[in-house]
Amino acid sequence: NKAQFPFGMNKNGEIITGFYAGRTHDIIENEDCLLGVQENRGILEIIKAFMKEYRIRPYDEKSHQGLVRHALIRKGFKSSEIMVCLVINGKDIPAKEQLVEELCQVKGMTSISYSINQEKTNVIMGKEIVNLYGPGYITDNIGNVTYQISPLSFYQVNPVQTEKLYGTALEYAGLTGNETVWDLYCGIGTISLFLAQNAKKVYGVEIVPQAIEDARRNAALNNITNAEFFTGKAEEVLPEQYEKNKVYADVIVVDPPRKGCDQVCLDTILKMAPKRVVYVSCDSSTLARDLRYLADGGYEVEKVRCCDMFGQSCHVETVVLLTQQKPDDTIEIDLDLDELDATSAELKATYQEIKDYVLKEFGLKVSSLYISQVKRKCGIEVGENYNLPKSENARVPQCPKEKEDAIKAALKYFAMI
Numbered sequence: 001n002k003a004q005f006p007f008g009m010n011k012n013g014e015i016i017t018g019f020y021a022g023r024t025h026d027i028i029e030n031e032d033c034l035l036g037v038q039e040n041r042g043i044l045e046i047i048k049a050f051m052k053e054y055r056i057r058p059y060d061e062k063s064h065q066g067l068v069r070h071a072l073i074r075k076g077f078k079s080s081e082i083m084v085c086l087v088i089n090g091k092d093i094p095a096k097e098q099l100v101e102e103l104c105q106v107k108g109m110t111s112i113s114y115s116i117n118q119e120k121t122n123v124i125m126g127k128e129i130v131n132l133y134g135p136g137y138i139t140d141n142i143g144n145v146t147y148q149i150s151p152l153s154f155y156q157v158n159p160v161q162t163e164k165l166y167g168t169a170l171e172y173a174g175l176t177g178n179e180t181v182w183d184l185y186c187g188i189g190t191i192s193l194f195l196a197q198n199a200k201k202v203y204g205v206e207i208v209p210q211a212i213e214d215a216r217r218n219a220a221l222n223n224i225t226n227a228e229f230f231t232g233k234a235e236e237v238l239p240e241q242y243e244k245n246k247v248y249a250d251v252i253v254v255d256p257p258r259k260g261c262d263q264v265c266l267d268t269i270l271k272m273a274p275k276r277v278v279y280v281s282c283d284s285s286t287l288a289r290d291l292r293y294l295a296d297g298g299y300e301v302e303k304v305r306c307c308d309m310f311g312q313s314c315h316v317e318t319v320v321l322l323t324q325q326k327p328d329d330t331i332e333i334d335l336d337l338d339e340l341d342a343t344s345a346e347l348k349a350t351y352q353e354i355k356d357y358v359l360k361e362f363g364l365k366v367s368s369l370y371i372s373q374v375k376r377k378c379g380i381e382v383g384e385n386y387n388l389p390k391s392e393n394a395r396v397p398q399c400p401k402e403k404e405d406a407i408k409a410a411l412k413y414f415a416m417i
Helices: 039-053 095-105 157-172 188-197 211-223 234-243 263-272 282-295 351-362 368-377 402-412
Strands: 002-009 015-020 027-029 070-073 082-086 109-115 129-132 138-142 147-148 180-184 201-206 227-231 251-254 276-281 299-307 317-324
Touching: 002 027, 002 039, 002 368, 015 039, 039 070, 039 095, 039 157, 095 129, 138 157, 138 282, 147 188, 147 211, 157 188, 157 251, 157 276, 157 299, 157 317, 180 188, 180 234, 188 211, 188 227, 201 211, 201 234, 201 368, 227 402, 234 263, 234 368, 251 263, 251 402, 263 276, 263 282, 282 299, 351 368, 368 402
Parallel strands: 082 109, 180 201, 180 251, 201 227, 251 276
Antiparallel strands: 002 015, 002 070, 015 027, 070 082, 109 129, 138 147, 276 317, 299 317
16 A cells, blocks of 8 residues: 655666665666556656656756655555655755646545655655645544554555454453553554554554654544553653553553564563563564563563565564463472472572562562572572573573562572572
8 A cells, every 4th residue: 555666767868766676776667566556657657747847857866966756655445545745855846736736637636745855865755744735644444443644654554464463463462441551663553543442541652753643633533532642762651651650551562663672661561560462573583582581571472473464575474462470370290309409498489489579579570590590699509400501602691680689688588598
């Protein structure tokens, strides 16, 4: 439902548009990509003819000359509404009224605008949008929720699979109507409003101001009153709301960019200790990294489902459900203590008892690895092979000072030191 076409000149001095060749900025001419909507071709022909008639040159990266850089085209699959936004290396478009008149001949044309980007950058969209025609957005539906989408909004490009993706996130959240939910990296509120239908309260966080404006409009559009949105970095807003305003969470949903979650954000999730964390990821490597961190903090992966958003490519979206490892999740087994490599000090308190004490007294979750590290520091013998790395070069996380002090307090409480 979205395509961004760069403009340039071929060797014959003719205006062309298409897509960049792999790992280059050389344009391969293509106006009829079969992954895009049918209207793309006609819209691009109108823009090229307009540029030729009014002698408007495409942008040249080397000289930083020329006006038209890209054309963004979006279409609502349910609404059939179309948006065109030209990205320009300037402040205005000559004869723009004529361009609007030509583009309005396309059936479904709803929003026409231009984005000002005069920077020497690979970033496509500029921060300033000038509206030429229509409300400045198009609408589309995912399930029962209607969304307003502006040129700078993030909106999944495959709406059919998006409904399955968000449906999975909603299923994993396990909402009964009584939960407080945080949706981090919420964009225009796509997942937030999906969740709000079944939650008591939903808080959304997004760094892009325009997206938050869209999210608030989308909430009003759907008469959803139990969703509140914050502009800012998730790793800053979440700690502030938790520590200063004592806002808690039963469920936290994260849908970060490819770089994954910031560590401060993950640390705050662990402090807030929601019953469930739903992680929506577009990058499997950063997903694995963040899951490892959350698992070390006391969560376990319960369910995983992949959603093929980009057919016949290597990319996939993944939804993961993490739940707390509860203190009463125990297994009864018979042990012969003579066979254990355990000291008398260790037998005074189990690892689980130490974890429970630290959680109760300090509100911190600690791993068995951290407990064994602190034991060694205090001169308590630990099983010879206990928590050793699986390979010589493996990186072993070290116990933070705050948790080390809490574990030492537990060891003193159980008269182990």
